[in-house]
Amino acid sequence: MQANQTSNMRRTLLMGLSAGAFLNACGGGAGDDIGLQPRIIDFGADRANALVGETVRLTAVFANGSGRIEPMIGTVSSGIAVQSPPLAGPTRFRLIVRNGNAQVERELMMPVGYRNRYRVLAQSFNVARHAAVALGDGSVLAIGGSRGNFTLSNKLTRYDPATERFSDIGQLASGREYHSATVLADGRVLVVGGTISLAGFGASELIDPRSGAVTATGALQKHRQGHTATRLNDGRVLVIGGWGPGGDALGKHASAEIWDPTTGRFRLLPALMQTTRAGHTATLLNDGRVLVAGGFSGMAAYRFAERFDPATETFTAVASVHNEVRAMHGAHRLSDGSVLLLGGENASGSAASSAVLRYVPAQQRVDSAASLTAPRSIVASVLGAGDRVLLFGGADINLLATSTAESWQPDSGAAPLAAMPRTRIWHSTTMLADGRVLILGGEDHQHHFVGDALLYE
Template sequence: MSTHRSLAAGQTPAAAAPAAGTWTAAGALPGPAYWAGAQSGAVPLADGTVLMAGGEDHRRNAQDTAVLFDPAAGEWQPTSALSVSRRLHTLTKLADGRVLAAGGLSGPYGGVSQAGVASAEVYDPATRGWTATGAMHEDRFAHSATVLTDGRVLVTGGVAPRSALSQKALDSAEVYDPATGEWTPTAEPMNDARGGHPAVLLRNGTVLLAGGMVPIGRGLYAGQSFCEVYDPAAGTWTPTGDLGSVRKSHQATLLRDGTVLVTGGDSPGLQDDWTYNPYSQWTAERYDPATGAWSAAEGMSTGRSHHRAVLLRSGRLLVIGGTDDSTFDVGYQNAEVYDPQARTWTPTGGMVEGRWAFAAAELADGRVLVAGGLVRSGAAVPDNADVVTGSTEIFTA
């Protein structure tokens, strides 16, 4: 006897839940945008919504738009705009649930002579408004921002003009106190100037900086293998083990066991084994804070730069999209998952639209949101105008 129940008149079947390892389209952003800074994209808020602010358009002009994504409704909602347009800034969730936007480049694209801004502002989810807070001691963009265990925020490095025709990396660092709204330079500068670098808060409360880039000419940048650790208690910087390969535009993620996994990045040229690689890295490396050393980890299926890495609740790591630094022309749809215990990579469903330099964040229910990004650029476009998307997608783990 069949147990099937027929639907009543006018009733529609319930939509099937997305299968694990798949992407589904979500509502579109108000306009196309991308986020070349790894820490300037999406921030999950306490109420389950996700805040995105700033970014850049297809002409690399800074944006002041701020929007909220409501996962329950699958919709984007406008919220108060930034008081200063920003790209290559940092967007950091504070311990009290507010969000700090700091530094970046503002206004129309200004080439290599354009200076960053020192201003900062704070978003309050309760009022959905931005309030100016203390300015940093130095103008900077392409820097990092890390919330320390005591709730203060460490900002490190970045890039600034060197002359009217060139740029320089910064070795300065400063700490923001949300209670006072003031910035204090660290007792000593970093050992190495760097920008575009990932920063990771380790289990012992120190902060690891891994690789990054330094300008070496007009519009030219070199990757780094140098790493160092900041001790907030002492206010000091200490060199630690070097990466096996120089890297920029890579990702660094704290795993559940306290080690750090670095994936991909731009690393053209001679490698540490004297082989030549003109493409983005497919290799990965793992840092052990107990020894201060990096060891080779299992490589990804493909090289990628300007990708995103999101730690899932299972403890596995989802690596998404990206591009190749030899051409920077097409965004990848590809995604794969790393199992730190098994030390294996497994392909998973690819995004509906390939992209790089996009925003990504884990939602309250464990799904992963991606939004915006570059789709095509360089030789892949007819008029030298980047193709930027406003589409968003959700990954079901």
């Protein structure tokens, strides 16, 4: 009797050990299986491709380890589907299964494209020559501009992508247009310069986008519009060029100044640019320096581009295949650190250009790239996933408002997009977190407000 009981206990124990070993081999164990090599059995999605703003469901089947999916997802369980956040562009997912020091990986590329269409939002919004910035919470803040009143607007209007509604959250001390708006490291927004409706008001303003509260900060040493404002890596803001009192005979500045968040004041730099500029671009480079390119200028010895070094606070000319005046163009830094300069107009402001230039830091030179499909100035553009630039409206070759749109990519050049429902100039384009583009305000070719707010998706 005792021998039979012992035999039964041994049989039960062995069966339990075998069942546990089977579950661990299939990835069903509660933890890592020490000493076993991690394995990926399958990694797939519920579809072969997606559209911008859509989510996908990913399923990973693996054994002998713990798994996670990057980016955006994190830890996953074997065989359990997980949903991605809305996708803003082509996304390469990576499954990593790890057991101790052993690790295996597998990638899944999810193509994500646009429907190439516009959707008119239910709420209209008349505004032009304003500033618009994307905020950390995914909303967009439209600041000032002309809104159809007898004076420039001082309103701060937030767009909520979840509700697709606009709401006023605060007011500047004065109405402005042709001003700049720069998002600071702490999320506040610095508003500088422009045409100001309140006589004698020269202060810049700080916006808290969470509360809508606005406080005055230091005044520019030289009043400017058509300038640029660039946040440096150390948190300071570099303000360059523009039109205004104290410039050259045509009112254009070669000067620059820096706003310091620790003091709230602007300091005029001793060094001048090599060229007076207004309507130029200033793009932060990977090494912390700033590429300054183009702009209207009254100087005979015009240099198309120069570079600002925040360590020495000096400007150095950049070699360029092109040294003719180009202003009101677009500029975007690509993932490889180079800078695209797209479109713009000539010195007299009489014709737009289709030319695209590219600054390559390793060569420290501006060279030609594949042209746009059509001349375009007063460029309104955004940089999307995969270094794809999307350009909407602006001025055509005759500097009249256009409804055309196009994209530009380093590997394929330019391609037309669906035209907007109406011609549009002096509008803003803002890339949303899910990859769609908010196209806001502007005027048509007859200088009437375009109140239709669009989502390109």
